Amino acid sequence: MTSDIAAFLTIDGIATGAIYVLIALGIVLIFTVTRVIFVPFGDIAAFTALSLAALEMKQLPGTVGLVAVLAVLATLVETASLLRTGKARQVPRALLFYLVLPMIPVALVWIAAGGDIPLPLRIILALALILPIAPLLDRLVFRPIADGTVLLLLTVSVALHFALVGLGLLFFGPEGVRTEALTDAVWIVGGIPIAGQSILIVVAAIVFSGLLFAFFGFTLAGKSLHATAVNRTGARLMGIRPERTGTIAYLLGSLLAGVSGILIAPVNTMFYDSGFLLGLKAFVGAIIGGLVSFPVTAIGSLCVGILESFAAFQSSAFKEVIVFSILIPVLLWRSYTSAHREEDIDE
Amino acid sequence: MSPRITQLAIAVAVLLLATAPLYVAPFTVTLLDYIGIYALVALGIVLLTGIGGMVSFGQSAFMGVAAYSTAWATALMGFSPWLGLLLALVLTGALAAVLGAVTLRLNGHFLSLSTIAWGLAIYFTFGNVEGLGNFNGITNVPPITIGATPLLGSDQIYFLIWGILLVALLLAHNLLGSRIGRAMRSLRGGKAMVESLGVDAFRVKLVTFVIAALLATLAGWLYAHMSRFVSPAPFDVTKGIEFLMMAMVGGSGHLLGAVVGAALITVLKNAVQDYLPLIAPASAGQLEIVAFSLLFILFLQYARDGIVPFVAGLLPEPKRRLPETAEPLARRAQPARGTPLLSAEACTRRFGGLIAVNDVSFELKSGEILGLIGPNGAGKSTMFNLLTGALPVSEGRITFAGADITRTAQRRIARAGIARTFQHVKLRPKMSLIDNVLLGTHTRTHSGFLSGALRLDRAEERRARHEALVQLRRVGLGDQPYELAGNLPLGNQRILEIARALAADPILLVLDEPAAGLRRQEKLALAELLRALRTEGLTILIVEHDMEFVMNLVDRIVVMEFGSKLVQGDPASVRADARVQEAYLGGVA
Numbered sequence: 055m056t057s058d059i060a061a062f063l064t065i066d067g068i069a070t071g072a073i074y075v076l077i078a079l080g081i082v083l084i085f086t087v088t089r090v091i092f093v094p095f096g097d098i099a100a101f102t103a104l105s106l107a108a109l110e111m112k113q114l115p116g117t118v119g120l121v122a123v124l125a126v127l128a129t130l131v132e133t134a135s136l137l138r139t140g141k142a143r144q145v146p147r148a149l150l151f152y153l154v155l156p157m158i159p160v161a162l163v164w165i166a167a168g169g170d171i172p173l174p175l176r177i178i179l180a181l182a183l184i185l186p187i188a189p190l191l192d193r194l195v196f197r198p199i200a201d202g203t204v205l206l207l208l209t210v211s212v213a214l215h216f217a218l219v220g221l222g223l224l225f226f227g228p229e230g231v232r233t234e235a236l237t238d239a240v241w242i243v244g245g246i247p248i249a250g251q252s253i254l255i256v257v258a259a260i261v262f263s264g265l266l267f268a269f270f271g272f273t274l275a276g277k278s279l280h281a282t283a284v285n286r287t288g289a290r291l292m293g294i295r296p297e298r299t300g301t302i303a304y305l306l307g308s309l310l311a312g313v314s315g316i317l318i319a320p321v322n323t324m325f326y327d328s329g330f331l332l333g334l335k336a337f338v339g340a341i342i343g344g345l346v347s348f349p350v351t352a353i354g355s356l357c358v359g360i361l362e363s364f365a366a367f368q369s370s371a372f373k374e375v376i377v378f379s380i381l382i383p384v385l386l387w388r389s390y391t392s393a394h395r396e397e398d399i400d401e
Numbered sequence: 402m403s404p405r406i407t408q409l410a411i412a413v414a415v416l417l418l419a420t421a422p423l424y425v426a427p428f429t430v431t432l433l434d435y436i437g438i439y440a441l442v443a444l445g446i447v448l449l450t451g452i453g454g455m456v457s458f459g460q461s462a463f464m465g466v467a468a469y470s471t472a473w474a475t476a477l478m479g480f481s482p483w484l485g486l487l488l489a490l491v492l493t494g495a496l497a498a499v500l501g502a503v504t505l506r507l508n509g510h511f512l513s514l515s516t517i518a519w520g521l522a523i524y525f526t527f528g529n530v531e532g533l534g535n536f537n538g539i540t541n542v543p544p545i546t547i548g549a550t551p552l553l554g555s556d557q558i559y560f561l562i563w564g565i566l567l568v569a570l571l572l573a574h575n576l577l578g579s580r581i582g583r584a585m586r587s588l589r590g591g592k593a594m595v596e597s598l599g600v601d602a603f604r605v606k607l608v609t610f611v612i613a614a615l616l617a618t619l620a621g622w623l624y625a626h627m628s629r630f631v632s633p634a635p636f637d638v639t640k641g642i643e644f645l646m647m648a649m650v651g652g653s654g655h656l657l658g659a660v661v662g663a664a665l666i667t668v669l670k671n672a673v674q675d676y677l678p679l680i681a682p683a684s685a686g687q688l689e690i691v692a693f694s695l696l697f698i699l700f701l702q703y704a705r706d707g708i709v710p711f712v713a714g715l716l717p718e719p720k721r722r723l724p725e726t727a728e729p730l731a732r733r734a735q736p737a738r739g740t741p742l743l744s745a746e747a748c749t750r751r752f753g754g755l756i757a758v759n760d761v762s763f764e765l766k767s768g769e770i771l772g773l774i775g776p777n778g779a780g781k782s783t784m785f786n787l788l789t790g791a792l793p794v795s796e797g798r799i800t801f802a803g804a805d806i807t808r809t810a811q812r813r814i815a816r817a818g819i820a821r822t823f824q825h826v827k828l829r830p831k832m833s834l835i836d837n838v839l840l841g842t843h844t845r846t847h848s849g850f851l852s853g854a855l856r857l858d859r860a861e862e863r864r865a866r867h868e869a870l871v872q873l874r875r876v877g878l879g880d881q882p883y884e885l886a887g888n889l890p891l892g893n894q895r896i897l898e899i900a901r902a903l904a905a906d907p908i909l910l911v912l913d914e915p916a917a918g919l920r921r922q923e924k925l926a927l928a929e930l931l932r933a934l935r936t937e938g939l940t941i942l943i944v945e946h947d948m949e950f951v952m953n954l955v956d957r958i959v960v961m962e963f964g965s966k967l968v969q970g971d972p973a974s975v976r977a978d979a980r981v982q983e984a985y986l987g988g989v990a
Contacts, residue, residue: 091510091514093517195698195702198702199701199702204508204509204510205454205456205509205510205513206701206705208456208510208513208514209456209513209642209645209649209701210698210701210702212458212517212642213642213646213694213697213698213701214694214698216639216642216690216691216693216694217690217691217694217695217698219687219690220687220688220689220690220691220694221691223687224687224688224691331521334517334518334521337514337517337518338518341511341514341515345510371525371529372525372526372529374521374522374525375522375525375526375529378518378519378521378522379522381515381518381519382499382500382503385503385504385507385511385515386503388507388511389503389504389506389507390506
């Protein structure tokens, strides 16, 4: 391998890694706030890419049906539980949040799909369409067992991923898609070509990570999220509602996953089930960060991307095997560095 | 329900199973073959998840490694299937040991997440290795032969499958009733308590993990030689969650849950495969996954315990006999009264910038009761955790019975003869009183995994059970040894912890607020018990807030305030000390 190839692979890897960074940050965010290890984030990213592709091909994205079904189900469940607990006065509010709000992007896409929509608007529509999915799933799937153990929540989360993959095939069909490039620009730096798309991905990752940081540091909602992550009971005593912070976390996480889906769609062909591998590689990054640290997660995800890029060059058949195998040294390292701390917090 | 009825039910079930191929249709026998194989995997998950509290999505990968090992050895290399089995057991066992060693020290969800990752990694490996037929797999796997008879038909291999399953169930049942089985059951709910009893939690977890993998190995071996063909598809992660679903739907806390769950899911899946195409011809395969995933989610939301515990709850309580009298377990020699037993020298413990224990020294002599008192937040419980090895000291030195235990692991300190109770009671609420106390005897007994599974531990077990009952009676809880510990009021749970500590035959008993939540009469009885223990030569270190209780009981007192030692001395002089009065009552104006 020459140094040119190595440089090229590194740049390619950083671009891939930046995609994982976005998803992994969402995973860590949701985990710290709700204790749910949200496996389906990769699917959210894949569904965004598929929605964008459908809009590009002047078709109605399958996401429309998915969101509509979820919104109706969530509304029914929420209304039933409100009526059962004698809180009938809150029903209109529930209708607004669980039915009307998610249906707005659905209606917009319904009207706009099939026409000529400029690219920026397509991206906004695809993102708006994807945002309600995770909060609705949270209401339907995780809220009834919010006090369960992390392992129970994880088991449910894995089952949910498989349900979503199945639904993905129903709503999107088996064809792979690739959207039109966001930019065709290519720069040659020191003899190495750098695609504009790669730059865009990295810039987007930096911007959105920065936004997340600013949100935590400078807004009340962000601080309440941080508080819930540190101590749920304590946050509750301060008047923060964990359900609400959970919804905000899911929205933010979905936004990050959606952006990553949009960025990856022109580079990789996306299928209804591409999300699993995407999500799992982000998980490797999140595990490097111990599912708690945002900066280490970001660095870890970048490393996963670079490793994948080199692995693909050496042996494309085994690139997945190589990427998942680095979990072993990572976990070994974590189990020795964090052994004492785990003991303190056990039980 | 008497033991006789249970035995009769088991006999009838085994008889029905043994004669099944005679009266059921061949298709049903095939179905039963699959159920038996899946139940083996699910049994491993029951031990791992239901008993040990670890969740694995990767059991199908272990099954796959086994199936590929034996297929490679037999179809490609021409060895006997029995050699294939040996290879499969060795390979899978080694793989599980390595993966377990890496993940089992971490919190549970790291293990579970990594099971998904290695499940995928193994799947891709199978699919991409030329020598293993890539994604097409290996064909022409020979059947298993017993003697000269090849097990070709599904009604022939049936006996092998269910024979192995029944033996595995029996061994697992024996194991759970043994010393190591109790340690396995106590893993759920954190390791602070387990380690304080001298149990090597990591080792128990690791062996449980390997056992689960070996059960999946047996399943994979049978699967390969029954279907005579292996490919990566039956061993992917979807299958892994299906096995988890079987165990949990059946009831992951029960061995039989594995069989019931495997049967239910397999039959259900079969029915769904028959009927879904009628509803949705084009997308039946995907709808199947959606339907099963949604069913599993609903199940986890509303009926987490599973079928077998539900049915077992409807049956009448089994009548159990009290443990019979047996020779007592060997006791430790107590050190001579008045010799120095434990000394803390300049111990300091910091949590970040907070100094919880600051430069505290004191000594404990054999045969005395020492009270450690102080206002809330004085650092008493932290001091206890330092002495028992639950927390490492930041600086200082602790010696016990002449040995330096400053950096010794908690479980080794427990083995050396320090038994403790906890300020926040740590019991296993779903285990009976006697099982909780039996956990205390862990350091005094020696049976391992094998002797437990093969019932070679019965003599020792009888002695341990007798000992546990003696200790329960001694603290006044001997009436209902099979009551669940979680049903006791809080005060009695503290007393149960003392019985558990006594069952360890300690040299030093460390009690953290034992009288909290007790009524006056119970406190008097507890004081009486502790005095009797002192007479027997036991040394006791006690933290307590009830001053009347402490002053009438202890020989000496150490007072702590803000992490430092304030005063030490006999009760009367401590009571008269102005600094102590100021700490407790505020300054005298």
